[in-house]
Amino acid sequence: MAERVLLTGATGFVGAAVARRLLADGGCELICPVRNDAASVPAAAQAVVCRDFAVNDGWQAALQGVDVVVHCAARVHVMNDNEADPLAAFRHVNVAGTVNLARQAAAAGVRRFVFVSSIKVNGEGTAPGADYRADDAPAPQDPYGVSKHEAEQQLLQLAEQGLIEVVIVRPVLVYGPGVKANFLSMMRWLDRGVVLPFGAIDNRRSLVALDNLVDLVITCTTHPAAANQVFLVSDGEDLSTTQLLRRMANALGKPARLLPVPAWMLRLAATCLGRKALAQRLCGSLAVNTDKTRTLLGWTAPVTVDAALKATARHYQDSLRK
Structure with a gap:
């Protein structure tokens, strides 16, 4: 365990889980940059206000004595982006902000920079x-x-120059307690008994439970073989959309009401409605091979798909009772 860790994105879905795990494991002093004084971080962590990673060069105090930076903060992918120039907006946060922090970390003598990236670097789907x-x-x-x-x-260029060790982790779709977006919508449909036309989809989707992603990120903070490597991460079990819906329904204790509509028909309907991207996520495949992760790090996912789905369902149902 690193003695002093700076964690960005500690108020987000993944970052908050990393913070909880680091503090639960003990033996770690945790520093969490936040956008404003009102941001909530774990009581045992030290909050440091930083409103813009891309232009802030005053990291010296926050990075003093830090062993590892875990960078989870990002401008995340959204379906309907209202920015006039989305690429420029993403570059400001995800490129300039990341590289600025990494350079500041290198200058402060930080040993390792763990970057939570995305499977979207590989592409949008597999054959x-x-x-x-x-x-x-x-x-x-x-x-x-x-x-x-x-x-x-740019991070790997810093590593090649010997300025800092870099570890890149590319997650697939992350789910777990508190998940939002399409995965939450799926749970709501199943919980309400909505009849869904997804009973005959024979695709392959790799997913990663939040606890499994966090476990790999923590492993990458210290494992010697992780230095200057790129890793993919998943639960190790690929599911079709139909299988996922059935197993999620089982976790919720509800029947899966699925109609066997052919995938080609769903794609055609979605295209006519201007929802081609949604059809790709529901009917297309996106599978990853994690042999490198398992072989180089000796890592296997500690949580099974069904256990993770049950924890996700339990959190969702508990939230409805509040």
């Missing part, structure tokens, strides 16, 4: 029977993926 690997040629297709790729490239 049937194929999967992404950590060392594949990147092929990002949207502004978010492009910004994450550019950040990775």
Whole structure:
């Protein structure tokens, strides 16, 4: 365990879980940069106000004595981006902000920089029977993926110069207690008994439970073999959309009311409605190969898919009772 860790994004879905795990494991002093004084971080952590990572060069005090930086903060992918120039907005936060922090960390003598990136650096989907690997040629297709790729490239340049060790982790879709967006919508549909036309989708999707992602990130803070490497992470079990819905319904204790509508028909309907990207996520495949992660680090996912789905469902149902 590193003695002093600076963690960005500690108020977010992934960052908050990393903070809880670091503090629960003990033996770590945790520093959490936040946007304003009102931001909530764990009581045992030290909050440092930083409103813009891209232009702030006053990191010396916060980084003093830090062993590892874990960078979870980012401008995240959104379905309907209202920015006039989305790529510029993503680059400001995800590239300039990341690289500025890494340079400041290197100047302060920080040993390692762990960057939570995205599978979108690899691309948007895999062909049937194929999967992404950590060392594949990147092929990002949207502004978010492009910004994450550019950040990775500049971080690895710092590593090549011997200024700081860099570890890059590219998660697939992350789910767990408190998950939002499409995964939350899926739980709501199932919980309410909505009949869904997703009973005949034969695709392959890799997912990663929040606890599994956090476990790998923590491993990457200290493992000697992680230095200057890129890792993909998943639960180790790929599911079709149909399988996921059935197992999520089981976790909720509800029946899965699924109609066997052919995938080609769903794609056609979605295209006509201007929802082609949604159809790709529901009907297309995105599978990853984590052999490198398991072989180089000796890492395996500690939480099974069903256990993680049950924890996610329990949190969702508890939230409805409040």
